[in-house]
Amino acid sequence: xxxxxxxxxxxxxxFYSDVPVTYLTKKYGTPxxxxxxxxxxxxxxxxxxxxxxxxxKIHYAxxxxxxxxxxxxxxxxxxxxxxxxxxxxxxxxxxxxxxSDIIATxxxxxxxELLKISQLGVTINFDHQGQMETIKNHLPETVSxxxxxxxxxGEFAGITTAGHDVKFGISPRDALKAYDxxxxxxxxxxxxxxxxxxxxxxxxxxxxxxxxxxxxSCEISDSLxxxxxxxxxxxxxxxxxxxxxxxxDINRTAGYIEQNFLKYxxxxxxxxxxxxxxxxxxxxxxxxxxxxxxxxIKNSExxxxxxxxxxxxxxxxxxxGAHHGIKIAGYSxxxxxxxxxxxxxxxxxxxxxxxxxxLPDVHIGDPAIILNAGAYxxxxxxxxxxxxxxxxxxxxxxxxILIREHSTLDTMLGGxxx
Ligand code: LLP
Numbered sequence: 385x386x387x388x389x390x391x392x393x394x395x396x397x398x399f400y401s402d403v404p405v406t407y408l409t410k411k412y413g414t415p416x417x418x419x420x421x422x423x424x425x426x427x428x429x430x431x432x433x434x435x436x437x438x439x440x441k442i443h444y445a446x447x448x449x450x451x452x453x454x455x456x457x458x459x460x461x462x463x464x465x466x467x468x469x470x471x472x473x474x475x476x477x478x479x480x481x482x483x484s485d486i487i488a489t490x491x492x493x494x495x496x497e498l499l500k501i502s503q504l505g506v507t508i509n510f511d512h513q514g515q516m517e518t519i520k521n522h523l524p525e526t527v528s529x530x531x532x533x534x535x536x537x538g539e540f541a542g543i544t545t546a547g548h549d550v551k552f553g554i555s556p557r558d559a560l561k562a563y564d565x566x567x568x569x570x571x572x573x574x575x576x577x578x579x580x581x582x583x584x585x586x587x588x589x590x591x592x593x594x595x596x597x598x599x600x601s602c603e604i605s606d607s608l609x610x611x612x613x614x615x616x617x618x619x620x621x622x623x624x625x626x627x628x629x630x631x632x633d634i635n636r637t638a639g640y641i642e643q644n645f646l647k648y649x650x651x652x653x654x655x656x657x658x659x660x661x662x663x664x665x666x667x668x669x670x671x672x673x674x675x676x677x678x679x680x681i682k683n684s685e686x687x688x689x690x691x692x693x694x695x696x697x698x699x700x701x702x703x704x705g706a707h708h709g710i711k712i713a714g715y716s717x718x719x720x721x722x723x724x725x726x727x728x729x730x731x732x733x734x735x736x737x738x739x740x741x742x743l744p745d746v747h748i749g750d751p752a753i754i755l756n757a758g759a760y761x762x763x764x765x766x767x768x769x770x771x772x773x774x775x776x777x778x779x780x781x782x783x784x785i786l787i788r789e790h791s792t793l794d795t796m797l798g799g800x801x802x
Contacts, residue, residue, distance in 0.1 A: 388627040391426075392420040393673065393755075396715060397712065400675075401418075401423070401779040402779075403784055405713040406714075409677065413790065415675065415676040416777055417758075417776045420671050420779055421671075421778055421781075424668060427670070427671060428461045431661075431666060431667070434635045434638035440642075441614075441660045442464065443486075443487055443661070444458045444663065446664075447664060449763050451787055453785075454778070456480050464485035465481050466487055466664075467486055467489070469490050469491075469493055472488075473501055487506070487660070489618075490508065490510075491551075498518055499522055507575065508528065509530045509577035510530065511552060512553070513566075516569075526573040526575050527573070527574055528577050529554060529566075529576065531555075531576060535592065535596065536550060536581045537580060537586075537589045538584065539582065539706070540583075543581060544580075545579050546578060546580040553578065556600045556603065559576075559600075563604060567608070573613050574613065576597075577618065578616070578618055583623070583665060584632070587636040590620075590640055594617055594645070595644050597615070598645060598648045602651075611655070611656070614657055616660035616662065617641065619664050619665070621665070622665070623665055625708060625755070627709055632666075665759040669757075669760075670755070670758065672758035674693060674754040675753050677691065677692050677750070678690070678752055679729075686724075686740075687722060689725065689743065689752070690727055691728055691729075691737065693774065694730045694735045695728055695730050697728075698761050699766070700760060708757070710737065710755070712750050713753060714750065722744065724740075725739050726738040729769065762774065762788075770793065770796055772792065773790075774790065775789055
């Protein structure tokens, strides 16, 4: 077992953000997602200072985690929002964002929904010309398109969102037609967007993809004689899910992106353009743990440890083959010596949280801690098998605050005909 540590977790995993894990499980039950606000703010300030040389606008991708408490704290830290649809736009507004601090990057929304977003004063990165034309008489002040720069990278194929065989965005050639059409519909201001994939730990990829993106943007500018008010390079900034993997070198990454941007600016492009990034995972993934309880231990061929959470809460493992570190509160690193599988309560054999990992000689009732639970965990959770979603608790200074209740049968059945 690695002796490397996870942010804010004590060496024996019995304290998180200085609060005993068993205090939290006794007070709130399990499963619970516990956030460290300290780590969240550290992530935001690290990003801000990496990109400080050029004033980059940060828009948090709310799909990573839409808990309103977290979203409002992120907005209060001076961060804008990237929203995928009208409901995410509404959440951003309810959490304190101004319409001008929100950009929507929707996928296949109806004209009606696009219209509502536009009428709220929110800029839209349209996926393609046809989507823009559904609201051609009510376009937002700034019209932007999502470009596929021809390359993509993501930790898994399912989260690679540019390159070949992806449903997103348009080629540079189609973009020429799309901007021309927007201009004919009366658009006067333009933006341009890409999102190439998620959880990338290699700064060189950001160097290559932004170079392509900026160069495509200049070609479009030259061909149509338009200027871009913003260039939005999407998110994708990765975090390690394995304690032996190093973090993304964010300063080097930011340095490459800024160098590429300034190269074109020095050639006379992007004079009044904002540079925008849309991180989701980088801001919130390692600012939370998912704490569950060991409910069963089966000593068969494989030692199978059962938890009171599983793929209903954390689908990433079954969906992509993702890895999440697991620690058991109260044991030292030396005690991680038993090969074990970790499973949940769903009636499917995809419901493994880990296979063949080293764990201590655990006991029923021990708190099992699943790492990197801030991003794409509760936002992707379901009620499959009528298993509820976890409660959520924020550790903010000296306070622990319940920021989402456990779901109950009643809340799960709300909306059904009785
Ligand atoms: N902007 C757009 C338009 C996006 O589609 C996404 C994520 C982001 C920003 C934020 O990407 P991030 O910085 O978090 O990598 N459910 C998957 C991740 C899917 C990401 C999809 N788009 C997972 O669990 O890994």
